[in-house]
Amino acid sequence: MSEKVTIYDIAEKLNITAATVSRALNNNPKIKESTRELVIKTAASMNYKQNKLALALKSGRSNNIGVIVPRIDSNFFASVIRGIEEELHPHGYQVIICQTHESKKRENENLYTLIDAQVDGILMSVTDVTDENDAAFQYVLQKNVPLIFFDRSKHIEGVSSVTINDFRGGYLTTKHLINEGCRKIAHFSGDQSLEIFKNRFLGYKQALLDHGIDFKEEYVIYTKSAVEAGKEAVDKLLQLETPPDAIFSASDFAALGAIQELKERNISIPKEFCVAGFSNEPFTKFMELSITSVDQSPLEMGKMSARVFLEQVDKTETIKIEKKVVLAPELHIRKSSSRSTF
Amino acid sequence: MSEKVTIYDIAEKLNITAATVSRALNNNPKIKESTRELVIKTAASMNYKQNKLALALKSGRSNNIGVIVPRIDSNFFASVIRGIEEELHPHGYQVIICQTHESKKRENENLYTLIDAQVDGILMSVTDVTDENDAAFQYVLQKNVPLIFFDRSKHIEGVSSVTINDFRGGYLTTKHLINEGCRKIAHFSGDQSLEIFKNRFLGYKQALLDHGIDFKEEYVIYTKSAVEAGKEAVDKLLQLETPPDAIFSASDFAALGAIQELKERNISIPKEFCVAGFSNEPFTKFMELSITSVDQSPLEMGKMSARVFLEQVDKTETIKIEKKVVLAPELHIRKSSSRSTF
DNA sequence: AATAATCATGTAATCGATTACACGAAAGTA
DNA sequence: TACTTTCGTGTAATCGATTACATGATTATT
Numbered sequence: 001m002s003e004k005v006t007i008y009d010i011a012e013k014l015n016i017t018a019a020t021v022s023r024a025l026n027n028n029p030k031i032k033e034s035t036r037e038l039v040i041k042t043a044a045s046m047n048y049k050q051n052k053l054a055l056a057l058k059s060g061r062s063n064n065i066g067v068i069v070p071r072i073d074s075n076f077f078a079s080v081i082r083g084i085e086e087e088l089h090p091h092g093y094q095v096i097i098c099q100t101h102e103s104k105k106r107e108n109e110n111l112y113t114l115i116d117a118q119v120d121g122i123l124m125s126v127t128d129v130t131d132e133n134d135a136a137f138q139y140v141l142q143k144n145v146p147l148i149f150f151d152r153s154k155h156i157e158g159v160s161s162v163t164i165n166d167f168r169g170g171y172l173t174t175k176h177l178i179n180e181g182c183r184k185i186a187h188f189s190g191d192q193s194l195e196i197f198k199n200r201f202l203g204y205k206q207a208l209l210d211h212g213i214d215f216k217e218e219y220v221i222y223t224k225s226a227v228e229a230g231k232e233a234v235d236k237l238l239q240l241e242t243p244p245d246a247i248f249s250a251s252d253f254a255a256l257g258a259i260q261e262l263k264e265r266n267i268s269i270p271k272e273f274c275v276a277g278f279s280n281e282p283f284t285k286f287m288e289l290s291i292t293s294v295d296q297s298p299l300e301m302g303k304m305s306a307r308v309f310l311e312q313v314d315k316t317e318t319i320k321i322e323k324k325v326v327l328a329p330e331l332h333i334r335k336s337s338s339r340s341t342f
Numbered sequence: 343m344s345e346k347v348t349i350y351d352i353a354e355k356l357n358i359t360a361a362t363v364s365r366a367l368n369n370n371p372k373i374k375e376s377t378r379e380l381v382i383k384t385a386a387s388m389n390y391k392q393n394k395l396a397l398a399l400k401s402g403r404s405n406n407i408g409v410i411v412p413r414i415d416s417n418f419f420a421s422v423i424r425g426i427e428e429e430l431h432p433h434g435y436q437v438i439i440c441q442t443h444e445s446k447k448r449e450n451e452n453l454y455t456l457i458d459a460q461v462d463g464i465l466m467s468v469t470d471v472t473d474e475n476d477a478a479f480q481y482v483l484q485k486n487v488p489l490i491f492f493d494r495s496k497h498i499e500g501v502s503s504v505t506i507n508d509f510r511g512g513y514l515t516t517k518h519l520i521n522e523g524c525r526k527i528a529h530f531s532g533d534q535s536l537e538i539f540k541n542r543f544l545g546y547k548q549a550l551l552d553h554g555i556d557f558k559e560e561y562v563i564y565t566k567s568a569v570e571a572g573k574e575a576v577d578k579l580l581q582l583e584t585p586p587d588a589i590f591s592a593s594d595f596a597a598l599g600a601i602q603e604l605k606e607r608n609i610s611i612p613k614e615f616c617v618a619g620f621s622n623e624p625f626t627k628f629m630e631l632s633i634t635s636v637d638q639s640p641l642e643m644g645k646m647s648a649r650v651f652l653e654q655v656d657k658t659e660t661i662k663i664e665k666k667v668v669l670a671p672e673l674h675i676r677k678s679s680s681r682s683t684f
Numbered sequence: 685a686a687t688a689a690t691c692a693t694g695t696a697a698t699c700g701a702t703t704a705c706a707c708g709a710a711a712g713t714a
Numbered sequence: 715t716a717c718t719t720t721c722g723t724g725t726a727a728t729c730g731a732t733t734a735c736a737t738g739a740t741t742a743t744t
Contacts, residue, residue: 115391
């Protein structure tokens with residue numbers, strides 16, 4: 001059923017060769033106009049479809065690109081992927097999705113699998129245990145496949161990246177908390193091997209410094225990005241001799257946990273305590289007590305990553321392009337930290 | 343850099359033919375054990391990687407499967423995709439993502455593109471304007487590519503589906519609202535061309551009937567799945583002569599909008615008015631006034647769809663398998679509708 | 685009219701792997 | 715010893731499209 005129609009079938013029907021058919025379909029200028037028209041018409045009538053696999057084998061290009069993320073079911077990553085897909089679809093690329101679940105092994109496996117599948121490029125966000133010296137990365141670069149990091153990036157020669165200015169995100173948020181009158185600002189950070197968390201942390205520190213507030217090590221807590229972790233962290237903070245009066249959390253989920261715990265202890269937000277998160281997850285604006293958060297414009301990040309890929313994909317080797325795009329974070333001030341506005 | 347190593351290179355080095363190398367690597371029993379070992383060792387030392395495209399061209403199987411969803415940046419679809427990826431990864435399949443944005447044209451385009459790319463199967467959730475008679479579906483079936491619908495399904499011969507029992511979801515929720523003392527229950531539904539909305543609606547109706555409550559047409563409002571739509575719908579409902587005292591919304595977002603509007607009008611939830619949604623979006627349980635909702639176990643749905651695909655992929659033609667898997671919905675009762683429990 | 689230039693198409697190799705068929709060598713049988 | 719199996723490999727076609735090179739047919743040039 002539904003015999004596959006090849007250029008040979010068309011050639012046979014027209015008593016010409018497959019080469020001519022191929023040329024006609026590819027608008028090769030050497031083909032007589034009348035032949036071209038005939039071929040195109042016949043191809044359409046026979047319902048011919050080009051075999052992408054044959055083309056890929058011959059050309060070495062699959063028209064697929066690989067996207068590797070820690071997990072897909074987070075609003076942030078899903079939105080980035082949406083952006084990538086939308087930008088690349090018009091160019092005829094298909095998007096292959098891989099997840100790492102923060103496992104280095106899975107990450108390497110995915111890299112090798114994608115290269116073996118001959119993808120034309122790889123866009124990825126690294127795990128929190130990624131080692132930039134892993135051979136897998138060199139393997140990708142050796143094959144001359146464009147590699148682009150988004151959001152969670154590593155410094156590797158020849159690799160482009162699209163990130164947001166996390167330092168600025170941390171700085172803006174902390175400054176905002178200071179403006180609201182907070183002076184004892186705690187920080188929930190994440191794995192320090194990830195630049196994003198290091199930079200949010202540094203932005204936080206700098207804001208304190210610029211406003212004459214002493215940095216206190218005990219105010220920094222390393223949490224996972226989870227509601228429960230936020231609760232536990234608040235519990236720890238409130239046991240300090242001088243408990244804080246605000247939290248800048250590098251994770252929205254931890255911020256939510258913090259708010260839940262504070263409420264349970266009848267601490268009034270934002271009057272007695274301000275909280276701000278990071279990522280602008282959908283729920284932050286849905287809450288009755290909406291949560292201040294930093295937007296990372298994931299859709300834009302995805303589109304931008306795709307554009308960087310497109311720029312690099314046709315450049316012929318040798319010239320290793322290393323482009324670093326840094327997007328601006330946008331602080332969304334909401335009730336959880338607005339003593340004045342609301 | 344990094345010359346591609348083929349079986350011909352291995353053959354040349356060992357003074358044998360590529361055929362023998364291929365057989366050795368594929369554990370063909372006709373190959374002498376010593377030869378096999380030698381080939382495998384040499385292949386490893388030369389860092390040989392099988393060219394998947396050549397294999398795909400020869401075998402007609404790409405080891406890719408396509409997934410088509412309205413959009414990827416919704417928790418539900420992202421979770422389904424996660425389930426699909428996790429189930430299929432161990433079997434060596436890669437997942438290609440496509441979005442339709444509820445456009446029939448995009449949907450058809452995606453179907454054709456995936457078939458042209460020779461995917462081994464297609465798992466999809468249709469748009470709200472999908473026409474099951476579109477030639478694209480027959481095209482897929484003609485090519486003998488397994489097609490599986492998940493969640494949003496259509497009746498097409500030869501197509502399997504994995505859905506939840508939406509009727510039961512609607513029934514359970516409505517019954518719960520009745521149990522909480524509500525008698526004037528409104529319903530927010532979606533596009534009736536989608537089975538899921540029709541069935542939730544029918545479940546709602548049946549529950550009313552079974553409990554001796556009259557069904558009122560004016561209590562049914564067709565909304566989009568959006569916060570704003572929920573607000574507008576409440577506005578309409580409250581203008582009725584006999585306004586309702588509860589809403590069963592087929593969308594969590596519309597339910598959220600309803601709650602926001604009711605609060606603005608100082609109507610106390612759940613005391614004066616109960617609200618329940620559908621989908622169990624993350625925010626429903628994060629809210630201070632958490633929202634009752636029906637869980638569709640998207641992860642499980644994804645895994646199940648993948649399993650159905652795996653069952654069908656190797657069956658040799660002719661026997662059209664049409665499997666219908668129906669998962670059980672799970673009602674999560676929360677504050678927005680709990681007069682007794684909380 | 686003879687020669688050169690141009691045009692349109694055909695021939696055959698190539699991308700990398702698989703596999704039906706063929707064949708020589710070794711082993712088994714009578 | 716002569717004949718049949720069995721075993722291990724080689725030969726060559728195949729999957730479907732592209733393309734360098736070759737070739738024959740026109741057309742242009744002088």
